[in-house]
Each structure stands twice: as C-alpha cells, then as structure tokens.
Amino acid sequence: MKYNSTRNSNLKVESAVAIKQGLSVEGGLFVPESFPELSMDDIKKLAKASYVERATFILKKFLTDYLVKEVKACATKAYSRSKFGVKVAPLVKLSDTEFVLELWHGPTCAFKDMALQILPHLLTTAMKKTGEEKTVVILVATSGDTGKAALEGFKDVDGTKIMVFYPSDGVSDIQKLQMITQEGRNVCVSGIQGNFDDAQNGVKAIFTDEKAKAALLKKNYVLSSANSINWGRLAPQIVYYVSAYCDMVNTGEIQIGDKINICVPTGNFGNILAAYYAKKMGLPVNKLICASNCNNILTEFMQTGVYDRNREFHTTISPSMDILISSNLERLLYDLSGCDDEVVNALMNELRENGKYTVSDDIFGQIKELFWAGCCDDYFTKVQIYNTNNQHGYTVDTHTAVAVDVYKQYKEQTGDNTKTVIASTASPYKFNASVISALGRDEEMAGKDDFELLELLSEVSGTKIPKSLKSLKNKEKRFENVCDKTKMLDAVNKFLK
Ligand SMILES: *Cc1c(COP(=O)(O)O)cnc(C)c1O
Secondary structure: HHHHHEEEEEEEEEEEEEHHHOOOOOOOEEEOOOOOOOHHHHHHEEEEEEEHHHHHHHHHOOOOOOHHHHHHHHHHHHOOHHOOOOOOOEEOOOOOOOEEEOOOOOOOOEEEHHOOOOHHHHHHHHHHOOOOEEEEEEEEEEHHHOOOOOOHOOOOOOOOOEEEEEOOOOHHHHHHHHHHHHOOOOOOEEEEEEOOHHHHHHHEEEEEEHHHHHHHHHEEEEEEEOOOOHHHHHHHHHHHHHHHHHHHHHHHOOOOOEEEEEEEOOOHHHHHHHHHHHHOOOOOOOEEEEEEEOHHHHHHHHHHHHHEEEOOOOOOOOOOOOOOOOOOOHHHHHHHHHOOOHHHHHHHHHHHHHEEEOOOHHHHHHHHHEEEEEEEEEEHHHHHHHHHHHHHHHOOOHHHHHHHHHHHHHHHHHHOOEEEEEEOOEEEEHHHHHHHOOOOHHHOOOOHHHHHHHHHHHHHHHOOHHHHHHHHHHOOOOOOOOOOOOOOHHHHHHHHH
C-alpha cells in the first residue's frame, strides 16, 4: 500500500518514507491510498490475542513494506510489561453504557505514550529500510506532555538523539521535573526564556535553516520531528480502539458486530481521527463523539461546517486541549472530499489567508452523520470530576472529565443508549491540583509541594501514585540549563558536539 499527500494525491510513497519524512514536501499530510478491511473474523481472532499481537496485526495492514517480524519487534519493544504494566490499555466499566479506556499506563502517564513509545522503533526501522545510515536528531518544542513522552520514547534508541526545548516558566513543576531528570545516553533538555510559541518558532527556524542543516549533515546527522501529524504516531492509535472493542467482546458486554460509540477529548484531532479510521476499516462504530473544552472551535465546526480560528484563546485546566489549529483535521477533510487534493488545498489556503473556511454541504452532511460534538468549560469539568468520583468511586483527570461531560450531554440530547468507549487521556496524578480541588479538598492543599499533593490525591481517590511520578523526587537533575530563545541552534550544536 502506498501513501498519498492530502495536498497532492498523485504523490505515492511507501510507508517507511512517509514515517521518515513526517510531512510531505508541499506541506500536506501523508494518508494511506486505501483503507485495509477489518472483518468480523479478524475481530474474533484478535479478541483472543495480546495487545502486542493486536498492534502487530493492525499496523502490518498499513505498513505493507515492513516485514511482519519488523512490526512485531517494534510493538514488542513499545508495549512491554516494563513500560506499560500488565494491561496496556485497560477498559474500566463505569456504568451500563460508559466504558473508560485508560490510555495512560505508559511511562509518562499520558496517552501520548501509546504512540511515542512505538514511533522511534518504526522510525529507525524506516531508516534502515530506506538505506539511511545517518543518526536522526529529533527536535521537539513542548508545552509539557509531548516533550516528556518523546524523551521517554527515544531514550537509548540506537541511531537517534533527541533534544527538547520547553518554556522555562510555562510548564508545571511536575512536568519540568519530569524533563530535567530525564535519563538516557542520547537525550538533552533545555529551558528557554520565552513562551511555548517562542520555543516552537525556534525549532521551526532550525528546521528551515539550510546552512545549519548542511553543517549537521556533514557530521552525519539528519533532523526529524516527532509531532502528531506523523503517520507513525497516528497508525498506532487505531489499535487501541480495536483493542477496546475486543475487550468488550471478551467480557460479554457486546457480541461481535454490535455497534459502540467512541467519545474522545480532542485537541489536535489525532486521537479521534484514529477512531474514525478504525470505523472506516470496519470496526462497528455508531457515533464518534468529539469533546472540547472552552476552546471549542471543533464543536462549532461540527455544528455549523465553519472552521473559524479568529477567536480568543483560553487557558484551561485541560491544557493539552488548548488548541486552535487542529492539524489532523486536514486528513478528515481529504477523506470526506473523496481524496480531492484541490478541495484540501483550497480550504487550507483560506485558513492561512482568512483564518477560516467553510466546507461544502456534502462534506458537512457526512460530518453530521459520523460525528457528534460538544464542549465543556472548566466549571463543569470540575463538577464532572466530582460527580464521577461520587457516583462511581472513580477519579478522572481534567481532560477525561471533559469527555465524560460531553458524553452525558450526548446521551441526554439523543437518548442513545449505545455502549460508549470514553478515551481517558491522562492519569489524574498528572493534573493533581485541579483534580483535588474539584473533589472539594482545596483547604488541605495549602502549603503542600507537588509530592505532597500526589500523596493527598492518593488518599482522596483511594488509588496508588504511579511509580514514574513518585520516583521523580529522588532523581538527579541532569538538565538545568535555560537558554535565550535566539540561541537554540547553539544549544543543539553543543549537544551534538
Ligand atoms: C494531546 C492530548 C489530548 C489531545 O489529543 P489530540 O490527539 O491532540 O486530539 C488530550 N488529552 C491529553 C492528556 C493529551 O495529552
């Protein structure tokens, strides 16, 4: 199977090239030229399989130029017991219709691990397959979660080095500690004096600096990114929806062929797009429910067909969803337009020039058929954390709470009783202050440091602190340097020297 670009459907590359390149040369996103089918017989077989086997089976359908043993080796390294514990993506039943898919059992306690643990292996395999012998240098600008997940994924992976920049005053204390104590031979972390946009612009400037790139090439280095538009990050996300379905078959919640809904707290549109792709492959899915916080550009888009980013940006307690440009939406538009690169190019031009676009009636009609969208502000996010804890004895993080709330809105407005998988994208411990506050325990928080808050949340929620967060306290701080935002290239060169 070959891959086209959303902005050039005549382009055809192998999956290894798509993963190595990340983005197509004309700025489009790589998409498979056709979608492999998932039959009910496949599901029957996968129901009895391990997560690694499920991942190997699904990924191999997309990565046709990889050998089965290559895909299996990648999945085995990524989803090992030492990284994810006994169950990679467990499904927890909250009520007769609500099933929480916990995607945060990886090393950094957030769902980005599901993709970033396997991407480095898919990428280094792609390098070998395409005869590339250089060392890949991954540069990441992060507002918190992605940087740490990328560091953990690339840590000690042969043939790679990774450098992460974060705004020194723009991440939480835990996030900062997670990064500056990062272990591994091939990693480097630096704060920058500036905000996330400065960090991102600095990284972009290095990527487009031909002179710098040529100098690196001489030293046998080639730059790459690990951002969420890489096909090697998206494909592994399809797996856990199929896996959740299999688990529901195994527990007798559904019969093979029964439909489920999938509800996803959405930012860049990657996670919910993977659910759409699972449906497209044949997974029996009724509605895809798109949940946003008060940065509700996607809610409005799905309700009106108009994507308008001319609006205020809100900082919320679910920061990983504070996004106004959902890059992966481009892949959905391509698919719903019947793979029409002209349509996509026109819409993306409009977005660049006017900050908005309107999709055709045909595309809008399909969106309404496939999706349901809703949003939830910080107040109701907290109410939902409280209610879920109160009613089910189960504690969700702020992002998951947005999805739970939007699911409740959906159910109330539609009366649909279809069993629904709700994607849970972070451990509540990652956003402990907001969660403890939502549970009504503000007073006990006063004067406590981050580690004491972990203890408090454990007490309040009756759950165990994830080992990777608890152990941070005793880790050596390896990367305490902060550089000027104009000196990022120097920092990269120093790291690679
Ligand atoms: C990244 C992230 C999201 C948003 O996922 P997208 O694929 O960008 O839609 C939601 N929740 C958490 C905790 C995240 O880290």
